[in-house]
Amino acid sequence: QKEVEQNSGPLSVPEGAIASLNCTYSDRGSQSFFWYRQYSGKSPELIMFIYSNGDKEDGRFTAQLNKASQYVSLLIRDSQPSDSATYLCAVKALGAGSYQLTFGKGTKLSVIP
């Protein structure tokens, strides 16, 4: 069974610091990786996706993928109180017609002013 593991947290960081969120996955055939941000009581919002090994940067966010270690991470630089939310990692398997994502349970991030 495909599994996506995340530390549930809460992860507390001071304002202005770097927040590091980690995710491991069990299916070595996984192809695409996504990070969603979910505020309390709201629906998930896609903030980053990555398909190739290495780093991908978008503003204050950097996604890092290491397929050999089956590990994907999200770095948030200059963390702000508005970044306080639950971050969901999602993984898509390789294969034609395979459109399903497998989600982790999420890591709750708290940025302390």
Added chain:
Amino acid sequence: DGGITQSPKYLFRKEGQNVTLSCEQNLNHDAMYWYRQDPGQGLRLIYYSQIVNDFQKGDIAEGYSVSREKKESFPLTVTSAQKNPTAFYLCASSIASASYNEQFFGPGTRLTVL
């Protein structure tokens, strides 16, 4: 504005009652999905549809039914056979691509059994 709408925002169901949750998208996406989220849990896939008039069961389809008569619409019915339906229901859509699958979510429907 392009997006996904879900209605109602809150829904209350009595024991033994079927209820239908609406999901509409104007993103011209071929694929649509229904997820369920319980407190402290990840999203679990109920059903998905890659094309009109076709849909597939996800991991927790028992007690649910769907239809896909139009590209824009993918309603979910929670039947009386679903024994623990209280949850946050999320509809999503994406392009139908084997390689890329960024899914975008609607605002959700919170269902409570009375």
